[in-house]
Amino acid sequence: MLQPRIQGLIALALFTLLLAVPSGAAAQTPQPIQYSHKIHVTDNTIDCQFCHSSARRSKYAGIPSVEKCMICHRVIAYDRPEVKKIAQYWSDGKPIPWNRVTELPDHSYFPHYRMVNAGVPCLECHPGMNKAGVAVQNREFTMGFCMDCHRKRAVSIDCWTCHY
Amino acid sequence: MLDRRDFLKLGGATAFAALFGGCESVSKKIIPFVIPPEDYSLGEALWYASACRQCPAGCGIVVRVSEGRARKIEGNPLHPVNRGKLCARGQAALQALYHPERLPRPLKREGERGSGKFTEISWEEALSTLLSRLKEVRAEAPASLLMLTGPMRGHENLVAARFLRAFGSPHRVAWDPFGQDALLSANEMVFGVRDIPEYDIGEARYLLSFSGDFLETWLSPVHYGRAFGRMRQDRETIRGKFVHFGPRLSLTAANADIFLPVPPGSEGVAALAVAHVMVKEKLTPRAAAAGALWDAGLKEMTPEAVSATTGVPVSAFADVAREFARNQPGLAIGGSAAAACTNGTFNHACVALLNGLAGNVGKPGGISFPNRATAFGRYGQDAPLLAPPPESGYPSVLGAVESMRKGAFRAAILAGPTNPAFTLPPSLKFEEALRAVPFVVSFAPFLDETSSLSDLVLPVPTFLEEWGDDVAPAGHAGEAVTLVQPVVNPFHDTRSFADVLIAAAKELGGPLAATLPWESYRDCLEKAYGGPGGTMEAALQNGGIFSPAGSPSRPAAAVAKLRLPKAEEAAFQGDPDKYPLLFHVFPSLAHYDGRGANLSWLQELPDPVSTAVWRGWIEMNPKTAKGLGIRDGEGVEVESPFGKIEAHVAYHPGIGEGVAAMPLGQGHGRYGKNARNRGGNPFSLLPGNRESASGAPAWQSARVTVRKAAVKGRLVRAGHPEGQWKMENIL
Numbered sequence: 075m076l077q078p079r080i081q082g083l084i085a086l087a088l089f090t091l092l093l094a095v096p097s098g099a100a101a102q103t104p105q106p107i108q109y110s111h112k113i114h115v116t117d118n119t120i121d122c123q124f125c126h127s128s129a130r131r132s133k134y135a136g137i138p139s140v141e142k143c144m145i146c147h148r149v150i151a152y153d154r155p156e157v158k159k160i161a162q163y164w165s166d167g168k169p170i171p172w173n174r175v176t177e178l179p180d181h182s183y184f185p186h187y188r189m190v191n192a193g194v195p196c197l198e199c200h201p202g203m204n205k206a207g208v209a210v211q212n213r214e215f216t217m218g219f220c221m222d223c224h225r226k227r228a229v230s231i232d233c234w235t236c237h238y
Numbered sequence: 239m240l241d242r243r244d245f246l247k248l249g250g251a252t253a254f255a256a257l258f259g260g261c262e263s264v265s266k267k268i269i270p271f272v273i274p275p276e277d278y279s280l281g282e283a284l285w286y287a288s289a290c291r292q293c294p295a296g297c298g299i300v301v302r303v304s305e306g307r308a309r310k311i312e313g314n315p316l317h318p319v320n321r322g323k324l325c326a327r328g329q330a331a332l333q334a335l336y337h338p339e340r341l342p343r344p345l346k347r348e349g350e351r352g353s354g355k356f357t358e359i360s361w362e363e364a365l366s367t368l369l370s371r372l373k374e375v376r377a378e379a380p381a382s383l384l385m386l387t388g389p390m391r392g393h394e395n396l397v398a399a400r401f402l403r404a405f406g407s408p409h410r411v412a413w414d415p416f417g418q419d420a421l422l423s424a425n426e427m428v429f430g431v432r433d434i435p436e437y438d439i440g441e442a443r444y445l446l447s448f449s450g451d452f453l454e455t456w457l458s459p460v461h462y463g464r465a466f467g468r469m470r471q472d473r474e475t476i477r478g479k480f481v482h483f484g485p486r487l488s489l490t491a492a493n494a495d496i497f498l499p500v501p502p503g504s505e506g507v508a509a510l511a512v513a514h515v516m517v518k519e520k521l522t523p524r525a526a527a528a529g530a531l532w533d534a535g536l537k538e539m540t541p542e543a544v545s546a547t548t549g550v551p552v553s554a555f556a557d558v559a560r561e562f563a564r565n566q567p568g569l570a571i572g573g574s575a576a577a578a579c580t581n582g583t584f585n586h587a588c589v590a591l592l593n594g595l596a597g598n599v600g601k602p603g604g605i606s607f608p609n610r611a612t613a614f615g616r617y618g619q620d621a622p623l624l625a626p627p628p629e630s631g632y633p634s635v636l637g638a639v640e641s642m643r644k645g646a647f648r649a650a651i652l653a654g655p656t657n658p659a660f661t662l663p664p665s666l667k668f669e670e671a672l673r674a675v676p677f678v679v680s681f682a683p684f685l686d687e688t689s690s691l692s693d694l695v696l697p698v699p700t701f702l703e704e705w706g707d708d709v710a711p712a713g714h715a716g717e718a719v720t721l722v723q724p725v726v727n728p729f730h731d732t733r734s735f736a737d738v739l740i741a742a743a744k745e746l747g748g749p750l751a752a753t754l755p756w757e758s759y760r761d762c763l764e765k766a767y768g769g770p771g772g773t774m775e776a777a778l779q780n781g782g783i784f785s786p787a788g789s790p791s792r793p794a795a796a797v798a799k800l801r802l803p804k805a806e807e808a809a810f811q812g813d814p815d816k817y818p819l820l821f822h823v824f825p826s827l828a829h830y831d832g833r834g835a836n837l838s839w840l841q842e843l844p845d846p847v848s849t850a851v852w853r854g855w856i857e858m859n860p861k862t863a864k865g866l867g868i869r870d871g872e873g874v875e876v877e878s879p880f881g882k883i884e885a886h887v888a889y890h891p892g893i894g895e896g897v898a899a900m901p902l903g904q905g906h907g908r909y910g911k912n913a914r915n916r917g918g919n920p921f922s923l924l925p926g927n928r929e930s931a932s933g934a935p936a937w938q939s940a941r942v943t944v945r946k947a948a949v950k951g952r953l954v955r956a957g958h959p960e961g962q963w964k965m966e967n968i969l
Binding site for chain 2: 127128131132133134135136137138139140141142163164167168169170171172173174
């Protein structure tokens with residue numbers, strides 16, 4: 075029989091290993107449709123807020139409804155395989171189950187409309203999104219990152235501005 | 239060394255920790271809408287104004303809607319009835335909207351009538367069945383169509399009444415188990431006005447209540463609750479005094495300064511004893527009328543005589559009369575328990591007489607009779623249909639049930655929330671009578687006792703998903719027309735009652751199509767209220783049309799001559815030896831007439847007096863119960879000459895020794911999993927007696943006996959916030 079302390083150490087080691095495996099493999103989030111931000115934003119110069127239309131009004135930027143996709147894709151690129159998938163969701167009357175990409179740390183709040191209306195470009199926090207294929211999160215939202223910008227713009231760095 | 243056994247142990251522990259250690263708290267899916275709702279903005283709430291339909295009070299509401307979902311209901315601050323307040327029943331309407339047992343599609347009966355077996359069918363099939371039956375009935379015997387609904391108001395009532403009239407049938411019955419017939423006929427008797435008065439509780443300095451339940455379920459409880467708050471503590475230097483006569487310490491009675499227990503049905507004589515002292519000591523400004531009353535028999539109603547029958551101390555009558563007369567404006571209010579005795583009109587007439595004697599009719603802090611129907615003058619003869627008096631409709635229910643049994647009806651249309659199969663007394667045998675009707679169609683959002691007895695069930699939307707309008711029966715001076723609008727898109731494939739009637743009228747053609755000339759019910763309302771581009775838009779934003787000036791008042795109530803109502807004693811059915819206790823029933827604060835029993839929020843709402851949840855109970859005086867060897871919380875069998883049910887006893891020191899009280903509303907056999915198996919239905923113990931002058935159901939007219947019995951389950955009570963009743967302090 076092993077000493078309890080060594081038992082504990084081995085258990086801790088195994089557990090740490092288990093936790094480490096999934097977070098170590100930083101894979102791209104799979105999506106039901108291979109939506110490309112690059113084609114829409116860079117190639118066709120569509121404004122971010124055309125699709126993420128609640129960004130200027132709401133805490134959340136929002137994901138466009140299937141209806142909004144179909145406004146264009148009834149006539150544009152309707153024969154592409156990925157667009158056909160949208161048309162399928164539309165005719166089934168089902169929403170597209172996107173997987174979440176951008177994560178904000180717990181206990182902090184990021185009201186999109188405050189930044190958008192203050193004129194902060196979207197790419198400041200979502201760098202490279204305009205060049206991305208399937209969406210990726212290229213920036214970790216650490217407190218330092220937020221504070222740098224708040225200091226530079228001379229806006230509130232009070233705790234309760236973000237942690238409320 | 240690590241042996242195999244240890245390795246497995248550790249491996250198991252690690253797997254366990256890994257499984258339960260990292261619970262995912264953030265939702266990883268983002269599901270946007272297929273088609274977003276109008277004005278939709280993620281995370282942003284919109285408030286829509288509408289009207290509450292959880293009880294007949296007709297409060298205005300505002301509903302917080304975000305992401306196309308209704309999240310919270312509050313009172314509409316602009317609405318004159320409730321001024322931003324709302325009760326628990328109104329709040330719980332959200333659960334009706336999201337209820338998993340709602341009917342999503344029309345149902346067709348399978349197997350026996352009443353077996354509860356149905357199959358889902360399409361609306362096309364349902365409507366063609368309905369129409370072919372209606373066409374058949376109309377061609378052969380149009381008068382054999384029955385329409386039995388709950389009390390309806392606004393344009394919905396107009397559509398229903400016009401439909402039936404043009405169809406050729408006079409059998410329109412609106413059933414409300416808690417109708418105000420006795421109050422209406424008492425006011426007609428005393429003041430010559432058959433209407434519900436406005437009680438200006440907020441400005442009164444002295445409030446006399448005779449079994450009043452104005453803080454619970456009576457007429458417009460949110461309105462009166464708010465006014466009561468003003469009477470007690472919202473005026474500088476004035477705190478109104480409140481004295482309550484009644485058989486039971488109810489929530490309203492518990493708010494009184496003085497509670498004077500009287501036996502059920504003797505509220506009227508108690509009021510007369512107060513009037514006697516007022517006249518004798520010349521405490522009334524209406525000397526001439528008082529003299530006539532004195533000679534007509536008021537002189538017999540001495541406090542001594544009334545004290546002998548009611549047990550109220552003689553000095554109490556004198557004290558109350560003097561205080562009431564000297565602290566004007568004073569107000570006397572009768573309640574539903576006083577109305578639902580066989581002498582209900584007498585009781586209410588005596589209460590009205592006190593208001594007349596005190597000279598507070600038409601004055602602030604007193605009663606007044608506003609004209610509530612003026613808003614719909616353009617409908618001519620049909621105008622009263624939009625704001626009908628809140629009657630029970632019991633006489634026509636009795637007639638209709640009798641005709642059903644005789645086979646006089648070939649088809650019946652049932653609608654509304656009052657659930658006659660649950661709320662009608664058992665001696666009527668409603669279920670059996672309904673079986674004699676060859677075709678029964680129900681309009682209902684849930685399968686309850688009544689809709690389960692139909693051949694065809696057509697699902698209706700909840701009031702949060704439909705159009706409509708409403709005129710509250712009390713709590714405003716005639717200036718409130720409330721609009722109902724859908725705050726969310728309908729969750730299921732439902733159609734409102736009025737919409738189906740309008741569509742059916744179109745198909746049936748002829749005078750029916752001409753009398754209901756609208757595309758839909760929404761179209762009907764838009765035409766009535768100036769359309770979406772016109773005045774209706776502002777009205778929808780405000781929740782209705784509330785003109786601050788009020789409407790022109792009707793001719794003054796006749797107060798010059800006050801007539802003494804003919805004295806009458808309450809009758810109780812059952813042999814006093816076999817059934818020693820008077821049975822006092824009251825509408826449940828949470829479930830009203832039983833319609834709220836399928837909502838878990840209301841089931842888990844502790845009753846303010848007994849603190850019981852999720853189950854019905856019977857309140858008994860501890861002395862009576864101990865005499866029968868029954869301990870608090872024990873199971874009993876309650877038997878009346880009409881039936882027996884099981885219940886649990888809740889000791890209540892604030893109730894007479896010869897009385898047992900039960901809340902109505904529980905005891906459903908159907909109506910979903912929250913409503914079923916919650917004890918017996920007290921409606922099934924009640925006689926079919928009628929109040930002698932108005933013909934309303936006399937709920938307070940049975941005697942019962944209570945026996946100890948083994949009852950499954952137990953009565954769960956929340957701890958009393960101020961500590962449990964201390965019997966030794968009260969007894």
